[in-house]
Amino acid sequence: MSFRNFKMVDYVVFGRGAFNQLDEILAPRRKADAPMIFLVDHFFQGKPLAERVPLRGKDEIIFADVTYEPKTTQVDALANSLKEKFGTVSGVIGIGGGSTMDLAKAVSLMMNNPGSSADYQGWDLVKQPGVYKAGIPTLSGTGAEVSRTTVLTGPTRKLGMNSDFTPFDQIVLDPELTKDAPVNQRFYTGMDCYIHCIESLEGTYLNEFSKSYGEKALQLCQKVFVDKDYWDDESDDQLMMASYAGGMSIAYSQVGVAHAVSYGLSYLLGTKHGIGNCIVMNYLEEYYPAGVKEFKYMVEKNKIEIPEGICKGLTDEQFDTMINVSLGMKPLWENALGKDWEKIMTREKLRKLYEKL
């Protein structure tokens, strides 16, 4: 098809305190005594949110270690242990940031698809719907709550299980849940949204659908990080909508230079997505002059420290690995620099960029 037929999330509830409706939302999705599995970011272990999870019957909370971004091995281990213990489950509910969202989507899919999640890294390889899955973000910015992918690091590549079966059946957008996010983390994740908007709005792929969503997401990020001198409930509301709109805007757009370069960092060094994008954005004046200027203003205004010198002392071989991973993201480069991108972004030029980071 010339235009992607975009699979939407089935149900969305947005509201301060909407998390309290979770029990009622899940009730009709319970199948006999098969449990609901709540995959919760380990950040919440021992915190009040964990107490509020509406457990019934054999339901379980599994605290997911998302220190590193999700791996196919982690997905497979989780799905296999659930199958062994319960046969099947009523659903998988992800509560956390983008990594937890992606983990929940992937585990849901692997409950009903044979083999390893690594077999499904790519486009439209998933053939069976997963079990019921819901996403409840506690950090705003990645847009993972509405995306049709789930970024996973596998044995040979970092790539998502992109399919129409991947989006959540339900998302619960409760801005109260993002209130206690660590300030740095909140900024990095918010910047994932901001940078993505700059990349897509200045890219060569775009239509009015993605433009409308991208412009709205960008405007909301600016309200939160540029216009305001303090953080309040409205900031949480707005950043949550920015994340949602940013995620929707991906339907007919593509990210660009920051994401392409950042993928190399995360592959080699395990740099997390949000902070990785920030590290790269700092040096992209040549490609996004206005966006980088505003980005630096936000960094300063919000008193954030962006790590420097993370590529210091890497070997030629390591640089080559990053360059290979990055240049492999062809659609991102084409979106950013046009059809002739290979003439513009040579290996030498990219090496120089990595050396600065």
Place this chain on the structure above:
Amino acid sequence: MSFRNFKMVDYVVFGRGAFNQLDEILAPRRKADAPMIFLVDHFFQGKPLAERVPLRGKDEIIFADVTYEPKTTQVDALANSLKEKFGTVSGVIGIGGGSTMDLAKAVSLMMNNPGSSADYQGWDLVKQPGVYKAGIPTLSGTGAEVSRTTVLTGPTRKLGMNSDFTPFDQIVLDPELTKDAPVNQRFYTGMDCYIHCIESLEGTYLNEFSKSYGEKALQLCQKVFVDKDYWDDESDDQLMMASYAGGMSIAYSQVGVAHAVSYGLSYLLGTKHGIGNCIVMNYLEEYYPAGVKEFKYMVEKNKIEIPEGICKGLTDEQFDTMINVSLGMKPLWENALGKDWEKIMTREKLRKLYEKL
């Protein structure tokens, strides 16, 4: 639930020429030899669009007379004739403006629900999903393509079949299809979106979800009808996105005075929704001063004539009918004027407003 759990349309495709993908989109939805039924606005009878409908097997085009807004009797007659002729159908595809969208949704539901569509006018009375249904707007503004209702005039009331089964399974947003819409009609329908945004953004019900969508829809309407001196492809793109965003914004917001008063007109006089809202908006300076000023500017700039004097010569009984219908729309009035709306909008005051129209 405190916050509505909003059922989204399942699939969205947006793009100039996306209509050409319809055959491919419908293929996996076909069940044995049960036909797809294309309900097409009678405006397209003999026009090129009708020739482009991808008919297969026993598929049929039914041209729907939408001179008046859809009635429950019309829905029942259509569904019954399809049942008689085919037993069941693979799907119902609506191609047209808001009335055609609503008709298609209602007929799809009545293929699988017993009795008359009048039995389901209200909230969550529909108990069975309909047959597959898709909406393809050829006019932008009503937001019917994403709403969970289908406004129908029944024997005792004008009210939708509001339910989670009501939204389309698929919408095809192809701005090329709105290109040849009559200028007046395009304006009235566009103003339905504009007025709705003014009403919801200035109302007392609102949260960041609906505000974000409402602001975007309003801004797109302004780009099209205020900022620009000509109509081009981009105008069609933008107005189509305005309609979509305006429809989404209804999730956690409500319309207001213009809609409440306009419902009385349409009940008594059959005034169509878009033009009815315009007739009323012309006299609402007291409630929406900035919006009405801008509305009048758009009317003048786009050289539109808004009918005047349509209530001239009505009897007291007729005025009473309109007043009763209008004051029955309690949530609309409460949204516009607050909890104490009944003290503000008295029968006398509303009568005076109707007399001006």
